[in-house]
Amino acid sequence: MKTTTFSLLLAALCISAQAQTTVTTLTPPAQRISDKAISADQRGYEALQARIKALNDRGRPLRDHHLAKAQCWLDTSFHEYTRNDRGPWPQAALTASEELVKAMEAGRSGLPTDTPLIADAERLRPDLWQRSGALRGHAGWSCAQARAACGEVELVHAGHEHRQLGWRHAKPYVQIAEDLIGEAEALAAQCTPPAPAAAVVPAPVAAAPVVAAAAVPAAPAPTVVTAPLLFAQVVFRFDGETLADVQPGALVSLQALLQRVRDEGLVVQSVRLDGHADRLNNTGRADYNQLLSEARVKAVQQYLVAQGIPAERIRSEAFGDRQPREACGAVLAGQRLRDCLLPNRRVGVVVEARKP
Template sequence: MNPIHSIQRLAPSLLCSALLLAATATATAAAPPARLLPQQQRITDAAIQADLATYQATQARIQALNDGGRPIRDYHLSKAQCWLDVSFHEYTRNDRSDFPQQALAEADTLLVGMEQGVQPLPTDTPLVNQAKYLRDDLWQRLRVLQQAPGFSCAQQQAACGEVELVHAGNEFNQQQWRHAKPYIQIAEELVNDAEAAARQCA
């Protein structure tokens, strides 16, 4: 076979692959920070649609990372998803505080790190919007879990347990313990499930 002819046949497909990779890299690098409109502007259908588009775009980035091979149960992908979920949950409940934006920003920070291949990625869990630190016993159990031999099987539950504790602390600040209780219970169940998964995995 003539090597020149082989190269000529391969060139278009190689060029397409290169262009696709370049476009993907450019899109990732150019992704703007995920920002919601200021709460005082969320009074029109157009403003709300713009915020929903931001949520959809952030969800698409999570899906793209999973499509690229990052497991859904991965600690950082799970944590980004849970930050996105609690942000959207409070946004749709008309939370007028900074919590929806700050929780979304945490998801965005993790996504940027994963998209850019940052190592190591952070494992801290900020108390966004000055959320109250609740249930030290659960936080302590989560810290122990991170060092457990079976943590690889408990990543998703642990990550979301951390986020739900922050969510509960935010609700406590707004309407005290009764309002925080459902999210504390979610965190309790997630920590229990994480410990069980770690034991089975070890």
């Protein structure tokens, strides 16, 4: 994820992180033309990063929903600032981060879990918002909350990009949101919920002294299964079904996954492949999209086997066009419609691995 380098860099800075009442304000875009102005903005980012680190140092876990969201607002702000974004996003996202930080520093309880649509962002992908919202009632929410928080931030980021520059600029952030919310769902499913507290049965009245019952131990905190879950996605061109038909750069996440397995010496326990197609079908064959999704799964499976993954550890399922990620409006047609439906032409990859 793009936040890693920035977070590690700023976490190393030794800056006092005390609760502040001032608002961090970036230099107006038109005035960001000198080293002095940019350095001042950099110090603002560093100071807010230090405050987030201080909250963690005082015991707020990194997987906490609000701490994770504050970090992700900050990261997206810095990402766009370094790309010389002269629009409202860098300041709006920075302010959203700081508001959460102030509330956590003040020890406020009952912080809102919703994610606001800042900087005039559109609300893209209602299905992803619904899936993320459903996780709040899941027994494994404690394990999923950080990924869900950042997934929603990226959805807002995508909605802003779509409003400002159109779908081509929004797509990368929609993809990040898809991956994060998918990871959150997997983590929730793998999370062991707290054991129910044992009922306390009153001791019967007796003439003899009653021996005090042993104290019921506290329920264990939720834990995550130790096997790492790794995620990737391969997206295909329209009507494509072989690796030669994969979108440019669409193997990067899968290649990165395999490289991590090699670098960390992980042992692959299982692989799940989910194949999908978009709704378009001009062939007259009712089963065309189903067969297309099956062929895409087969292509990715063959690639994984060629990379050394045992075939017997790979499970696959093809869904045809039954599980779209992007609906796309009825007013679109031709190439614009095919571009819009790109996220539906995919194979999702989930790898469960363990350390030796």
